[in-house]
Every structure is written in structure tokens, then in C-alpha cells.
Amino acid sequence: MKKLNKILILLLVVATFTLTGCSSNVEGNLSDIMDKIYADINAEELPMLETVDILNPAPELEMDEAAIDDLIIYTIGTKDIKYKEIYESRPKMGSIAYSVVLVRMEEGADVEAAKTAIKDNVDPRKWFCVWVEPEDVIIKNKGDLIILIMVEDENIRTKLEEGFDNL
Numbered sequence: 149m150k151k152l153n154k155i156l157i158l159l160l161v162v163a164t165f166t167l168t169g170c171s172s173n174v175e176g177n178l179s180d181i182m183d184k185i186y187a188d189i190n191a192e193e194l195p196m197l198e199t200v201d202i203l204n205p206a207p208e209l210e211m212d213e214a215a216i217d218d219l220i221i222y223t224i225g226t227k228d229i230k231y232k233e234i235y236e237s238r239p240k241m242g243s244i245a246y247s248v249v250l251v252r253m254e255e256g257a258d259v260e261a262a263k264t265a266i267k268d269n270v271d272p273r274k275w276f277c278v279w280v281e282p283e284d285v286i287i288k289n290k291g292d293l294i295i296l297i298m299v300e301d302e303n304i305r306t307k308l309e310e311g312f313d314n315l
Contacts, residue, residue, distance in 0.1 A: 173291030225269030
């Protein structure tokens with residue numbers, strides 16, 4: 149009986165760590181996390197990209213709160229979620245249907261509700277003359293980190309999703 153109890157306790161401990169690991173947060177700053185997502189993608193496959201801290205997009209300029217709110221809405225479709233940080237990878241120039249966004253949610257925020265709000269409000273036609281089909285908009289999370297992928301090229305879109313899945 150003691151042996152059975154020990155085995156059951158061991159199984160319970162393993163199950164607890166396994167379940168906790170599935171919903172754990174991705175640690176690190178969003179810039180480094182974005183680099184990890186792009187790690188296995190050849191730079192020649194990508195447009196010239198820049199990364200932008202959406203909450204502080206141009207430190208040299210003074211942007212008022214309304215301008216930042218407009219940028220947040222343009223980037224993820226809504227400002228009415230409990231985000232902590234928002235970081236985007238986007239083309240430096242030209243009309244290219246390409247946006248990869250990481251959103252770090254506040255502690256205790258409803259991540260599933262935030263994903264739904266983003267999916268329901270983000271504009272896959274936000275660029276001039278180019279767009280992503282709504283079914284090609286990818287929104288996933290790992291713990292408190294949400295990724296929004298709106299990339300026209302299916303091959304790159306798949307690689308980005310795999311990069312996020314492998315974090």
C-alpha cells in the first residue's frame with residue numbers, strides 16, 4: 149500500500165508540473181522573443197523589417213495619448229484589453245501585407261477574451277492596396293504572451309507560427 153501511495157504521489161507531482169508547464173509564460177523582453185521567433189527564417193525571404201515598441205514608438209517625438217491609442221487600434225484592432233507591452237515587426241517601407249505583433253498581457257488578464265477582441269477588431273485590410281485574408285490572420289498565445297500574425301506569404305506565415313510554437 150505504501151508503494152502505491154508513493155507512485156500516486158509521484159504521478160500527481162509529474163501531472164502538476166506538466167499542466168503548469170503548458171500554460172507558463174514566455175520570459176524575456178519582447179525584442180528578444182521576436183528575435184527567437186525569426187531565428188529559423190532566412191533574411192532574404194523577408195521584406196526589410198523594423199521593430200516598434202507600440203507604446204513608445206518614437207521616443208524622440210512627443211506623442212500624446214490619443215495618438216498612441218490610434219496606433220494601438222491600428223496595430224491590434226483594440227485598446228480595450230489589459231495589455232502590458234505591445235511590440236510589432238513590420239516593413240520599413242512600401243505597401244506589404246505584413247505585421248507580426250507580440251502583446252504581453254497584464255497579470256491576471258483574460259487572455260482568451262483579449263485574443264477574441266483582437267480577432268474581432270483587427271483590420272486585415274489596413275494597408276494601402278494590399279491585405280491578408282481574414283482566415284490567414286493567426287492569433288495564439290503562450291501564457292500571457294499573444295502573437296498576432298498577419299502576413300500575406302503563407303510560407304513565412306507558417307515559419308513565424310512555428311517559431312512562436314517553439315518558444
